[in-house]
Amino acid sequence: MQSVIPVPLPQNAYAIAIAPGSLDHIGSWLTGETLTLKPQSKILVVSNPMIFRAYGQRVIDSLTQAGFQVTSCILPAGECYKTPATVQKIYDAALENRLERSSTMVALGGGVIGDMTGFAASTWLRGINVVQVPTTLLAMVDAAIGGKTGVNHPQGKNLIGAFHQPRLVLIDPQVLKTLPMREFRAGIAEVIKYGIIWDAELFEKMEQAKRLDQLRYVDDELLQEILTRSCQAKAHVVNKDEKESGLREILNYGHTIGHAVESLTGYRVINHGEGVAIGMVAAGQIAVEMGLWDQESCDRQLSLIEKAGLPTRLPDGMDIEAILTTLQSDKKVQSGKVRFVLPTAIGTAITTDQVTSDMIRSVLKQM
């Protein structure tokens, strides 16, 4: 059971490989058919302490065996460290190990590691190779694909960043076994998103699953299907719109309000996937009230989100006006108007700037 999804971008084509057990063979993947890196070239593995303890040695052994000169850089874990200051540590390691233009950074970790390593790679010597090896479900189906890299500004998520496509995304589903339950669910939120905006069949397959709230209840076949279909959805959209001028916007479904909630709770109380879950519930209800979506589909979305053990209401004591203010500093604002992605059917979504503050306020008050 193995899928290789091509992302045929005109300038920066690459592949997403979903292959159980691939972590022990990363050296071959980087010198094989999918990607041909210069033998003897330098690789900097960037990771966090926990992930590196669990998988670092296996990755380094495989890369070393394939002939690479491997060094590593361990960063503190957590969204709160996704800052310019932490990226500076990657630059320091790049300098210390004298990375060259032909060198490669390998991001071994979740979205935070992937975003920062991608950004460091895009800006070191004005751009070197990066290979994404995501270790969380969220990173596998979202962050690792599409070339978005960046860090947070104290006042807003991902305000600083660059587009930098990976040379390869290597996904080993087996690493999910050690993923904390809450993080697994966070990833499922993005998978549900793909079901709503792009792939009705994926949505239905998830509806049919007995349980979705813990990995151990999801069989290997469904997991491979979830990963493959999610990566395909993201790759399709990104492929058609590399720089986020139009279509790619639909990937922000659930993210407009989601980011605000995440940000206002300091990225801790509510994690990214949980924010997206809450954001999808809100956006779904807005779509219904605007007459764009039917209540039945909206209820099916709600049920699936609940089945995944994800939150469907705002955290207690959340200040709704603070959410509205935060929306105004969101990247997705154009000429002062907040843009929303709204579903029109399960599997289809549109974007609009016609959502009023009153509408947002009214829906959030019910949550």
Added chain:
Amino acid sequence: MQSVIPVPLPQNAYAIAIAPGSLDHIGSWLTGETLTLKPQSKILVVSNPMIFRAYGQRVIDSLTQAGFQVTSCILPAGECYKTPATVQKIYDAALENRLERSSTMVALGGGVIGDMTGFAASTWLRGINVVQVPTTLLAMVDAAIGGKTGVNHPQGKNLIGAFHQPRLVLIDPQVLKTLPMREFRAGIAEVIKYGIIWDAELFEKMEQAKRLDQLRYVDDELLQEILTRSCQAKAHVVNKDEKESGLREILNYGHTIGHAVESLTGYRVINHGEGVAIGMVAAGQIAVEMGLWDQESCDRQLSLIEKAGLPTRLPDGMDIEAILTTLQSDKKVQSGKVRFVLPTAIGTAITTDQVTSDMIRSVLKQM
């Protein structure tokens, strides 16, 4: 007397306009035929205190009159402030003024302002517009063109950066009248470089000039010719090789040793253009000793550099071994080998990694 040079890059075409007096008409340039920015959109003018005092109000008036919402961000002057920390100040201003994806940063200043503003624009919201309005000769003929942006790492120049093409480069030669003499000469160093690597006619025109060491001895016609031919040379090379994979390397003529000298003297004792002048003298002599160039041409280069009032020898007490060590951490290193650009005739240069440390050492010892 006005030149508009198109830079027809496939994805990011833009123009370089060389127009005396254009600073007072920047608003029209940004909404005219050359570049059509959205009226009412936001513009952040980034500058340093001295330049802003001299030209800021004129620029802001013209932009405001054209309908833009204009704010400004003033940064400390000097290469030593070309750091991630200073770029952070631009991010803060961008956030405070809620710059959007349709907004534009205008870099009003020399290379330091241009590089940092370009980098901030390339990474804010993963990329917004930047217009370069260079106010030094060096920035006009080099830094403002080609999309290289970036900041320094404490241990090396421009190690952190991105490729981000400007939407327009607007050059007003009249601003050079207030440029300090030493900075004018620094710009002439790059112009001599274009003569050596690309444009023998430009070289000869400069040889024919009575004096080149101060702007007041250079007539308007020669100045326009110098600016136009230099920008054309850079644009031609960049056009053929946007991401510096091959041809563009020749623009680094004089820069390999030049950067090292600049860096080792803390970017103060020796400025960029002076470093390049010293680097060209060294590279020229290396080319002669390797049998690639004739001594007569090399002597003509030396005479022209002297005529421009530029240094042709290493500063007193310079540690040659430190230069060699610094070369090893240069961006232009590939697989541990330092790459050099060497002239083979006036108007033509090649790149090579065949220059030995002993050769470098021996030439530097004579300087």
